[in-house]
Amino acid sequence: MRAPTITDALHARRLLADHLPPTPMWSYPALDAAVGATVLVKHENVQPTGAFKVRGGLTLLAGMSPQERARGIVGYSTGNHAQSLAYAAARLGAPCVIVMPAAPNPAKAAAVRALGAELVEHGADMTEAAGHAADLARARGMRLISAGDEPALVAGVATAYLEMFEQAPGLDTVVVPVGGGSGAAAACLAAAAVAPHCRVVAVQAAASPAAHDSWRAGELLTRPNRTRVEGLATGCAFALTQGLMREHLADFLLVTDEQIADAQWRMMRDVHTLAEGAGATALAAVLTHRDRIPGRTIGVMCSGGNAAERELRACVTAPAVPAAEAVAS
């Protein structure tokens, strides 16, 4: 497997120009005061599927040959990856099968079906669903899409970071939430090429630390996977994304699910935006580990907004988070 390059990301940017306008990036006074720096929030939660992953899905589908596209794709995911593939397949006229473990969250299943994909329920967990997806792909002659080791997904996602550096060339640090690591790998790729002065800092849920522990150890590890934050629930590390992170990542932090929930509420109150847990994780790291995130101008990736209803209700009824008390820095 060839690692994606900045040239692949530039190609992806041309492809995506026909499909997705740039997403906004703003700072908010209450948040700046709470952090003691300018915090620029990149709003990938306003993408048509509600998450940054659609950039990768569209890039992958657009890069397939017409014959391969006509045969279609098979993916396995319960979350934003599934919606990204289904959206891109519909947009580019490819058949799409998504395999989810049996009895999936009805809202997520409905979202994938509404995008026109065929939903197959199989197995007790994601490992069994992945095995079934591989069988289906073989039987039907369709392309199997890996969960983490897909160069086109990383190249596509890198366009979000090219956009950030264009919108704010002076960013000192950019903070990225991590599950499988395609986002952080993409940030590393873009920063190394166009903003080498900018530190890329990754953040993972402490309850699912496989990518964090693998990056620190310098080898691919599996770890317990207990976070409630869906976009970050990954139990293993991937060679492709770890390789890119090894080259350019400045630091890797952990936050608890509670810190993520607090940041999710702050997103609603201070940023006036709906973030799912994973989408508030970069902000959680900035609020929790201010000492480890240096600089006057900090980019925060708000990666998605597909929060479940019970998650939103829990945020709203949780004890209040202190409002903007200025932090000395």
Ligand SMILES: *Cc1c(COP(=O)(O)O)cnc(C)c1O
């Ligand atoms: C998938 C996802 C992440 C994690 O991204 P990786 O590329 O898997 O590291 C973060 N936030 C949201 C909203 C996601 O959907």
